[in-house]
Amino acid sequence: DIDRLAIEMTECKHMGMTVLNPDVNESFVEFAVVPNERKIRFGMAAVKGVGVAAVEEILRARDEGKFTSIEDFAKRVSTSRVNKKAYEALIKTGAFDGFGTRSDLLFNLEDILAFASKLQKEALSGQTDLFGDLGGGSGLMPSIELKTAPVRYTEKEQLMWERELLGLYISAHPLDNFDAFFEEQTIPLHSVTPKIDGQLVTIGGLVTTLRSIVTKSGSKMAFVGLEDNNWGTTCVRMLC
Known part of the structure; x- marks a missing residue:
């Protein structure tokens, strides 16, 4: 219920609390209060296009340690649970901001997904150890090199993504x-x-x-x- 959510977010703002964008390293399924701070973190399941099953897969992988990069995330999170639509929605709403700009991450999304899919298939067949070397340990783990996007999305465009996928403007507001x-x-x-x-x-x-x-x-x-x-x-x- 977007209207009810808007009322609750307004009450938080009037209480001096800051509402933060979703974050793959900090968010949970639902909204959560940041310990010892007057802040509330957006729940990942509240992002349009990201279901509870996808969030649970992210949390399962995160239980083994926070993600250090988009590459680390792609290695550890199953693409069968977190698909392209979920990746795109999380990027657009700022959940991956700690790993790169939204423009660069979206520009490289196909490569990120191909990397994740290939690595996970090889792991299932025993060709790759997700946390080690290839095969018998003689090769090097493949990696992702993020390319710089030729076109940068404007703040207005990024705010419109938040409005579309979260129901609200969070990081800023056009007004x-x-x-x-x-x-x-x-x-x-x-x-x-x-x-x-x-x-x-x-x-x-x-x-x-x-x-x-x-x-x-x-x-x-x-x-x-x-x-x-x-x-x-x-x-x-x-x-x-």
Whole structure:
């Protein structure tokens, strides 16, 4: 429930708590409080495209020690449980930020998956020891060399990924530069409740949805969805 999640995240923000992006080395299935800090870590199962089974596989591998690189992750986490869709979603939401930029990781994703699949198949056939050398120990363990992406994704694009896959902007918000204006000129969207029915108020935010209809009387009407940087959402009905 994205609306309920937005309310809870807003409450956390008002309590002075920071909400952190998912992280393959720190996150669990569900949301979790960071010990001794006023921070909450996003749960990996809350990422669209990443199921509980995939998260459990990541946690199983992590029980043997935190991941030191994307290569280490690819070696230890089964591609039969964590597939391309899950990798992509985790990269886009920042869960691999400790291992490289989102642009570089996405650019190299096919190579990462091919490396993981090849290594794991060879391990099953006895050709490779995932934690040692090849075959009889005479070869060198294959590795991944991340290539630099020719095109860098913008902050706006990365924030849109978060919005799409997490339901919320987490690392930043497109309206952050307008904090002072909104604080002085508007009321937060989460304050728009039946309690203020009939009052004239000023609100502002990003337009997230727009739907227009024609009423039985022939009048045009629009329903506009708005979102602010306090994770508040509302729908405004307008006569055209």
